[in-house]
Each structure stands twice: as structure tokens, then as C-alpha cells.
Amino acid sequence: MTWRTWDPGTPVQQGDIVWTPPVDVLETSQVGQYLTWLARERGHRFTTHDELWRWSVTDLDGFWGSVWDYFEVQARMPHRAVLGRREMPGAEWFPGATLNYVDHALGRPEDASTVAVMGRSQTREDVDLTLGELREQVAEARDALQRLGVRRGDRVVGYVPNVPESLVAFLATASLGAVWASCATEFGPRAVIDRFAQVDPTVLLVVGGYRYGSKDVDRSAEVAEIRAALPTVQHVVDLEYGPWRVEDALSWRELLDAAPELERVDGLAQVPTEAVAFDHPLVVLFSSGTTGQPKAIVHGHGGILLEHLKNHAFSWDMRPGDRMLWFSTTAWMMWNALISSLLVRAGIVMIDGNPLWPDLEWQWRLAEETGATIMGASPGYLMACRKEGVDLRDRRDRLSLRMIGSAGAPLPPEGYAWVAEQLGPDVQLNVGSGGTDVCSGLVQNSPLVPVWAGEISARCLGADVHAWSETGEELVGELGELVVTSPMPSMPVGFWGDDDGERLRSTYFDHYPGVWRHGDWIVFADNGSCHVAGRSDATLNRGGVRLGTAEFYRVVEALPGVADSLVVHLEDPEGGNGHLLLLVSLEDGVDLDDALRGTIARALRTALSPRHVPDEVLQLPVIPRNLTGKKLELPVKRILQGQSLEQVASRDALAVPTSLDPVVALAGSRRATDPEEGQ
Secondary structure (H helix, E strand, O other), rough: OOOEEEOOOOOOOOOOEEOOOOOOOOHHHEEEEEEHHHHHHHOOOOOOOHHHHHHHHHHHHHHHHHHHHHHHOOEEEEEOOOOOOOOOOOOOOOOOOOHHHHHHOOOOOOOOOOOOEEEOOOOOOOOOEEEHHHHHHHHHHHHHHHHHHOOOOOOOEEEOOOHHHHHHHHHHHHHHHOEEEEEEOOOOHHHHHHHHHHHHOOOOEEEEEEEEEEEEEEEEHHHHHHHHOOOOOOEEEOOOOOOOOOOOOOOOHHHHHHHOOOOEEEOOOOOOOOEEEEEEEEEEEOOOOOOOOOOEEEEHHHHHHHHHHHHHHHHHOOOOOOOOEEEOOOOOHHHHHHHHHHOOOOOEEEEOOOOOOOOOOOHHHHHHHOOOOOOEHHHHHHHHHHHHHOOOOOOOOOOOOEEEEEEEOOOOOOHHHHHHHHHHHOEEEEEEEEEEOOOEEEEOOOOOOOOOOOOEEEEOOOOOEEEOOOOOEEOOOOOEEEEEOOOOOOOOEEEOOOOOOHHHHHHHHOOOOOEEEEEEEEEEEEOOEEEEEEEHEEEEEEEOEEEHHHHHHHHOOOOEEEEEEEEEEEEOOOOOOOOEEEEEOOOOOOOHHHHHHHHHHHHHHHOOOOOOOOEEEEEEEOOOOOOOEEOHHHHHHHHHHHHHHHHHOOOEOOOOOOOOOHHHHHHHHHHOOOOEEEE
């Protein structure tokens, strides 16, 4: 690949440099300050990201021990070692140490008057909390949960939106050593029950409804069904969000108001916290659940604390006084990443509602109004803004943004160019990939490294990430399985209920014993940058050549009239090329005719290769996605191969519950015309 500097106003190519670090980056960035400290305190002198990364994965004890010391982790009991056991699974981090995530999330006394939380919602008026007010509410909520009988190890779950009350409840739960889990309010009852029933919760927090754009959504029937299916729940608490009220539920506000006089030091409310082991469960995050029972992934206090301190400061360049705006629901790991901004004394903007209402520019206006310095924007959102001609250049001087983060799917080079053109050279685009499994990124851009269009700039510090062949050989310049060859503190403590660890091992370690197989298909370039080509279980094998699905979507979804797309490869059991099927949803007023099919075929042949030209292009009303926006490539493929909808997906886990029905009908019609189809 040729690396050249992109000239704005000209077509962008994969690998074009669209951002370069400032000349004083080692003095001005958070990772640069860490490098200065590392040289002074540890005698390690590095000047590049690559040098630092190589040390971070070859000297795990030295690196993670330095992260602990640099951020002054507050431990009640010291650790006996940084890494007690190294093998995966089963790595033991900081044995002997006791701590609590909450001790690091509520700031310092001098931060008390700083606005830490800005709640923005389509359901009610704005809510702002200073750190002092946040501490006050967490202390009151902690007392309330104690009065409800919550103790260390109990589970508190929330069927709640992304609002300050949810943050307060999470921190209060964690302060007690209890375990938090949450689902977004747009989840249907079955999806919620499939998740919460696994952890036997004691307390259930809910809302009775919410407003999504201009639409009122009553959730009283869903709440009733969920609470009836959770026999271990002893108390249901209504956050009383908007005008809706839940029958026979305790009032959140009344519970907090009933707290006794709080302990204060210099007028500041004190939040007692349970000292827990490094790997004591903090939160249970759930996988998508579109292909079976959702995995209940347990993350510990220490692992999330260290990973997010490292990630937020060194990858996102986050510092005290920053403000993070990243649209998320409480069901996505980005919710946990958002609230961990508090760990580095940055503020957060919590958004609930329709992120595209009343128009595509709402989030940009919100960034301007709240003074956000770091904003998260999904690749789909950025590409939609580009496609619709959103122009931010007149707004640039009124925005405080220093970084745009993007994750959840690959971003085409055109998206990189659009951000650079709209926001200018002072705003870095930071594209990353990781997941719920580690509750962070594995590969991301870095303040020390240029941004190449269509590429993720580097491996994250402490993440020993590589592309491997089927037989375990490292690949450069070729598609390979994304693997992690050394342990990370935020790898799961385990799966809830998986007492013997068998499900954990089969999920990550069966394919390459002792090595984490993440499930993504990735290509590393010789400069260390990479791009994720889709899920490896959905990767297309066309005539012996592996093709990443992300490459299709970049080309097809840039075409006029195409709103969304999904591609699957139905293999030939006799060893032939199989059948490459492209499904598209189209913009209003556009028909899938021979002319559009021809346009799609020519675009794929020209931009990619003749192997990428589909055998068939069909139209769907909507492309099936899960509730976090991921395309359901594997469920679609399995349905077309003959499995039932019930075998491959839960409707309640779908963004549009009926979105797979046309695929089921398509599979039936294909079998009717060819009885051997899908066999």
C-alpha cells in the first residue's frame, strides 16, 4: 500500500493520510506525559507508539504495574504481584489487592463544583449534575439499596434508559460490592428476560415509558411481563421518568429522599465503598443473543478500572475538564466506556431518545451546546451525514471538539475524508474495534500515529493483537483471524453461571488453545495499521479467496438509491463457488430493476474484483440488524441454509422484530423451487 497525504477536494484512497500528530504531541498529549513519567520513574525511554506498544505486550508486569502507579490506583490492600498466573484462560491479575471502582469515579474534593453529568433527553428537561451533586445522589442511592437488602454479590438490574439516574444506580450498586446489569428500554420482554434471568437479580429498576423523537412509548406491559418472569426480584423501583408511572413499584425519588443524614467532610457527601478483590464482579454485559442465549459476560472492578484508565487517557487523550458525548443505550459496552470518563475526571453527556431526530444535525448541535471535546459517532451516522450533505464547516469554530471516536463497524475511507474536510486538521478521527468481551478497544488510533483513510492506525497498548492463519501463522497483508496472544486485565472474569468455565473456553480458546480468538477478520499492513473486514464466521470464501463483508458495504452503500445492504455466501457442498447473495434495502421511490442491478455489479467489479460480483441481488424492506445496530449476516445465512427463525434469533433481539420474516419467506421459496437448496 502507498501512503500519501490526502489533498482535500480530491477523491480519497485507502491509506491516504488524513491527519498527522502535531509537532508538540509528546508535550501536549496524555500518552506523551505518561512517556515522560515512564522515563523519569522507570527508566524506560520510548518516543513512538510502536516502541511503547511492543514493550507493553512483552513486559506485562512492567506495563500494567506502571499504569497502576501512574494513575495512583487507590487500593485498600496491596497486590502481591502484577500477574500471578499468565495462562489463558485463568490469568490472575494483581492478586491480594482490594479496591473499588467507585473510589475513582467520583472525583476529588476540588472537583465538587465541576459539572460532571449532562443529561439530554426527548422525554424531559435537561438535567445537569456537578460532581458534588453526583456524590450526594450516589450516597443516597447506596443507602436506599442497603435498606432494600442489597449486599455484596447481589445483583441489581436496570431496564432503564441512558439517564443520570441509571449512572447513580450503577455507582451505588458497585459501591456495595453488588453487581450491575442493564438492558435498554427498547428491548422487548423476551430479550430482557433471557438476560436478567441468568443472574437472579434482587432489585429491578425500571421506567414506565419514554419519548422517542416525537413518539410516546408506554412500556407498562413490558415491565409487567419482565417482573413476572423474575421470581428472585424482591423490589421493583420506578425511576419515574417522564409522566409514566409503574404500578406497585417503589419511587426512586422517595427512596433517595428517605436517606438519613449523610456523612460529610468539608460539606462534601462521603460515599462508603466495599473493598473487593481485583476480579470481584462489577458488571455483567450481555452479548447480542441473536444466535442463541446471550452470553452473560462478567467484568471485574480492577480490570475495567485499569483498562478504562489506560484507554481513555492514552487512546482517547482524555483529561480533566474534557467532556465526552457518545450516543449509547444501557445495553451497549459503550455505555460503560462513556461513564468511565469520570475515572479521568472528565464529564459526560448522557443522551436518551432518537439520535436522528429531528434531523441528522441534532447530535452536532448537542456537541456544540454542551461543549463536548470528544464525540462518538457511529460509522453509519458519519456516512449518513456525508451522504445527506451535512455541512459542519460553518459550525467548526463553535465546536469544542478535539476528537471524534467511531466504532461498531468499519468506516470507509470516504468517511475519514468527510470528517477531515468538515472539522479540519485540529480534530483527530479515532476509529477503533474491540467489543463487549473486553469492554474496550483492541485496535484504535493513537495521538502519536497518523490517521490513514480506511485504516485503524495501531494496536492498543497492552493488547497483543495479531492476524493469524487457520494454522496459527502470523499474517501481514492478508486476511486473518484476530487473535490476542497475551492476557489483558479486562478479559472476562467469566460467564455468569459457567462454573466450570467450559462455555468461556469454547467461546474464545478452543480454536487456538491458550490464545484468544476474537471472532473478527482483520488485515494488518506493514506499518502496523489495520482494518477489520467483518466477523470471521460471516467471511465469504469465494473460489478459495476469502472476502470481507465490509468491503462490499463500502461500495454498495455509496451508490445512489441504496440505503443498506447485507451479503452472504451460500457454500456449495460439492466444492464449487457457491452462491453469493446480496440483499439491499432501497431509498423511498427507488426500485430494484435491471439497471440498478447492473450498476451494483459494475461498481463491485471495478472497485473490488470480479469475484465480488454477486450471483443474485434481492430487495428487502429493511436489512436485519440487532439492537446495537450490527448486521445479522450469520442468522440470515443460517435461515437460508434451512434453519428456522427460532433456532437462529430472538425477535426481541432485533432492531426491527419483523426484519427476518422476508428472509424466512425467501428461504421457503428457494426450497420450493429447488428442494436441495440449503442442504
